[in-house]
Amino acid sequence: EGIVSSPRVRALQTAEVIAQVLRHPEVEITSTLVGDEDPRALIAELSRSPNEDTLLCGHAPQVDALIAHICRAPEPFTRLKKGGVAALECPAGIEGPGSLLWLQTPKQLRGRAGD
Numbered sequence: 001e002g003i004v005s006s007p008r009v010r011a012l013q014t015a016e017v018i019a020q021v022l023r024h025p026e027v028e029i030t031s032t033l034v035g036d037e038d039p040r041a042l043i044a045e046l047s048r049s050p051n052e053d054t055l056l057c058g059h060a061p062q063v064d065a066l067i068a069h070i071c072r073a074p075e076p077f078t079r080l081k082k083g084g085v086a087a088l089e090c091p092a093g094i095e096g097p098g099s100l101l102w103l104q105t106p107k108q109l110r111g112r113a114g115d
Contacts, residue, residue, distance in 0.1 A: 002051035006033035006058050010082070015057040027057075035059035039066040046094045054094075070098040081106055 005015035
């Protein structure tokens with residue numbers, strides 16, 4: 001398992017909180033999650049990772065473009081809000097094709113916090 005984050009403050013803070021909760025030893029920082037990068041640059045970087053499962057902390061609209069690219073959609077079909085979470089499954093690897101398993105808005109996540 002890996003945690004990869006944009007170097008921007010909000011994403012990095014989120015990644016560090018998640019790492020602490022999951023007791024994960026480190027957060028890898030990459031400029032390919034800054035927000036303006038082509039999703040293929042991030043996919044190329046992740047494809048070299050030994051991690052089978054990776055949690056990403058990034059920014060819209062890049063994360064939406066990444067989801068579309070992995071799912072082989074011609075254009076983004078999600079609109080993640082700040083604090084939103086999506087889960088993808090990529091049986092053949094990060095290069096795809098993959099499937100969007102679920103998406104949670106910040107409001108839905110706050111509601112789950114009381115569970």
